[in-house]
Amino acid sequence: MPEIYLNDIAHGRSGDKGDTSNVCVYARKPEYYKIIEREVTPEALKAYFGDMVKGEITRYDVPSLGGFNFVMKHALGGGATMSLRLDSLGKSMGSAVMRMKIHVEDGEL
């Protein structure tokens, strides 16, 4: 089973509200939607981020847009105001999600 970066089949954007980061993830082609649905579960994302995201991760599926919205609590080291991180607003959380490696079946791409 080949391993690819989520970035190869998806795009999206990260935003912040307090210490909560949201990353919307859209399939670059309609057929990639089911791969993301299968591979990027909240559990998988939580395991991937480890200590970087301290709170729960919720996934909201929006098939009509071919995408998902991930809401990650306590994900920004305290958030804009408090965070000691260089990227206190989590502008790069979107690309951090895209960096996740996922499995695709032969012939799926």
Place this chain on the structure above:
Amino acid sequence: MKKVAIGGGQGFWGDSPDAAIHMIRNADIQYMGCDYLAELTLSIMAKQQLKDPTKGFAPDFTTRILNEAGKEAWDKHIRICTNAGGMNITGCVDGIRQWAEGNNMSGYKIGYVTGDNIRDKIPQLLKDGWTFPNFDYDGNFNDILDKIYNCNVYIGHEGIEGCLAEGADVVITGRAADSALFLAPLKYEFGWAADDWVYLACGMMAGQLLECGGQGAGGNYMYDWRNVPRMDELGFPIAELTEDTFDITKAPDCGGVICEQSCKEQFLYEVHDPANYWTPDVNVDVSHATLTQIGENRVRVGGVKGKPRPDTLKLCVGYHKGWKTVSMLSFAWPDAYEKAQYCAEVIMKKMQRRGMKADDIHISYIGLNSLHLGVADMSEEALKNLNECVLRIAVFSEDKKECAKIIPEISPLQLNGPPGASFFGGRAHVQEVMALWPTTVPRDAVKVESHILEVK
């Protein structure tokens, strides 16, 4: 069929005025919304106002947008709604009045909306038993009472619509919800009822797609950033609505792109549950929404639904939390990361000896893992032959003196640490850390009022 076009002119305080000016000059719009307020902006403005009572708002709206194109907007009957008033609506309005008088704009109507600042009402609400529960963290509101900078409610469209109904050419608010700046003119123009939830939801989503300016038209665009036309002249998005249709487009002759992917990236930006996107005016449901390219730089929005608005309003309280300082030292090949890491160890040992009491310390390496942190590639291959690496140490303490202890310890490492350390940007300073207490208040505790000032 009646068509109303509204443009997004600003995405935050400090945004470029270019797209707004271009839009006023070149686009067929009747309204523009300019958003200046991010979550923390009001706390920063409150602090500025404490030092200087004439400050506390975004003067850039007047100095950078109205000065350049405000007269033209007036001549063309383009009405502008903005939350540039921040913590000092009167100050902002006064600046606009002076600008209008200076341009002989007799009859220019400045509308402004008050009521979002409820700091004076906090004691009574506490007495009434309101506990101000924190959405994000446990904690007792009473513990921050003596450290508060500001208490502002995210208010909805009513006050803005009231000003428009009185003929305002420009409407100034404090903490109006970003998208209310866009919903209000649409609701006013189409005469939507206060419980036309689907229409109100469409108005809110127009705001959602416009309130971040360039981000809705090819800025911060992950899908295909290399091929965004003329990014140096990025246009901002425009929403065009009729009774039946809702399109996103942009001004003629400017850069940027409006396509399904650019709209998608902004569509759920900072939304949490797409089926329950709570705003002051309507609970928006975009869980079945669609975005369809119907022309060049034109996307049609469909399937937006709405549900009744909440009984409470979001309240953001900004308060003093402590102090932080950030220091940096750069290192070069060979072994740049190893040197930077060793240097961090040396500094931390020194600080331990100095007895620095930090409440939090964050060490990262710029060029390596300061952005992606735990998911950055730290493989041997990534570290080998690193050209350079910047050590970054951030310290937080509730005690300013403790926080400052590390500052003089950084530059000596140029001579006393691993080879090639370079100190840059001058000595670090201690910055105040403000925190937000996100909570709610009952809707009836907030009294929103519309006012009009006509320029003589």
